[in-house]
Amino acid sequence: MTTITVARKGREVAIAADSQSTFGDTRLTSTYDARFNKIFQLDDSFIGISGSAAHDLVFQSALAKLKNRDLSSRSAIFDTFRKLHPKLKEDFFLKPDEDDSDPYESSQMTVLIANPAGIFAVYSMREVYEYNRFWAIGSGRDYALGAMYAAWDRLDTPAAIAQLGVEAGCEFDINTAAPLTLYSTTLRD
Numbered sequence: 686m687t688t689i690t691v692a693r694k695g696r697e698v699a700i701a702a703d704s705q706s707t708f709g710d711t712r713l714t715s716t717y718d719a720r721f722n723k724i725f726q727l728d729d730s731f732i733g734i735s736g737s738a739a740h741d742l743v744f745q746s747a748l749a750k751l752k753n754r755d756l757s758s759r760s761a762i763f764d765t766f767r768k769l770h771p772k773l774k775e776d777f778f779l780k781p782d783e784d785d786s787d788p789y790e791s792s793q794m795t796v797l798i799a800n801p802a803g804i805f806a807v808y809s810m811r812e813v814y815e816y817n818r819f820w821a822i823g824s825g826r827d828y829a830l831g832a833m834y835a836a837w838d839r840l841d842t843p844a845a846i847a848q849l850g851v852e853a854g855c856e857f858d859i860n861t862a863a864p865l866t867l868y869s870t871t872l873r874d
Contacts, residue, residue: 687723688825688854688861689733691797691804692833692843693818699869700724700731700799701847703825703855705862706738714862722866730756730800731868735823740794743777757802759815766792766811783809795822801873819846825854825861844869 689702704721706713715721724733725745732748734740748754751769755761770792773779781790791809797820798805804816814820818837821829829850840846844867854861 686825686858686860687733687735687823688821688829688851688858689723689735689797689823690821690829690833690847690850690854691799691806691816691819692846692850693799693804693816693872694841694843694846696872697843697869698799698801698804698872699843699847699867700733700797700804701844701851701865701867702733703851703861704864704866705860707860708738712860712862715864721864724866724868726868727754728756728800729870730798731870733797733822734794735796736794743773743779744794744796747772747777756798756800756805759805759813762798762805762807763811763813766807766813770811797822799868799870801870803872819843819850821850821854823854823861825851825858828853828857 686707691700702723704715754765783791789810796807806814819833832853833846833850836849851865855863
């Protein structure tokens with residue numbers, strides 16, 4: 686469980702995340718977790734993952750090894766995740782089943798991406814969305830979205846907006862806790 690946010694305003698984009706991991710009724714806070722940062726950088730992209738804690742190393746390893754990965758547009762991200770899915774199953778033993786009525790196999794994770802091309806989310810069946818303002822994933826997403834919506838006109842930077850979203854998650858979601866991590870980049874021309 687987590688709260689991860691992205692925001693885009695002007696030529697800047699930002700991504701922020703909390704630092705707590707949860708295993709059933711057990712919380713693992715940054716005090717005990719030597720690797721609490723939920724955002725990693727790959728090339729010019731900052732990426733955060735929501736879902737099982739197992740996704741962190743699996744996803745980073747699989748994506749780093751993927752030839753011809755491209756996170757520069759909605760269609761390029763879709764193609765990258767389409768190529769990544771069989772590798773997750775074959776090399777990392779992903780169990781792709783969720784609901785019997787699902788039209789496609791699941792990758793079992795939700796991902797937020799912030800990079801010079803914009804802000805994007807990828808959902809479990811490789812649906813890719815591009816956002817103009819902000820978005821959030823994880824168990825604290827509803828609190829984060831409400832806070833970012835309410836503050837959109839009052840805050841000038843996407844970093845401040847993304848940070849506020851995670852702070853709202855930390856305040857109200859039992860599966861989200863500070864400290865938070867925050868990264869920013871500039872959009873390409």
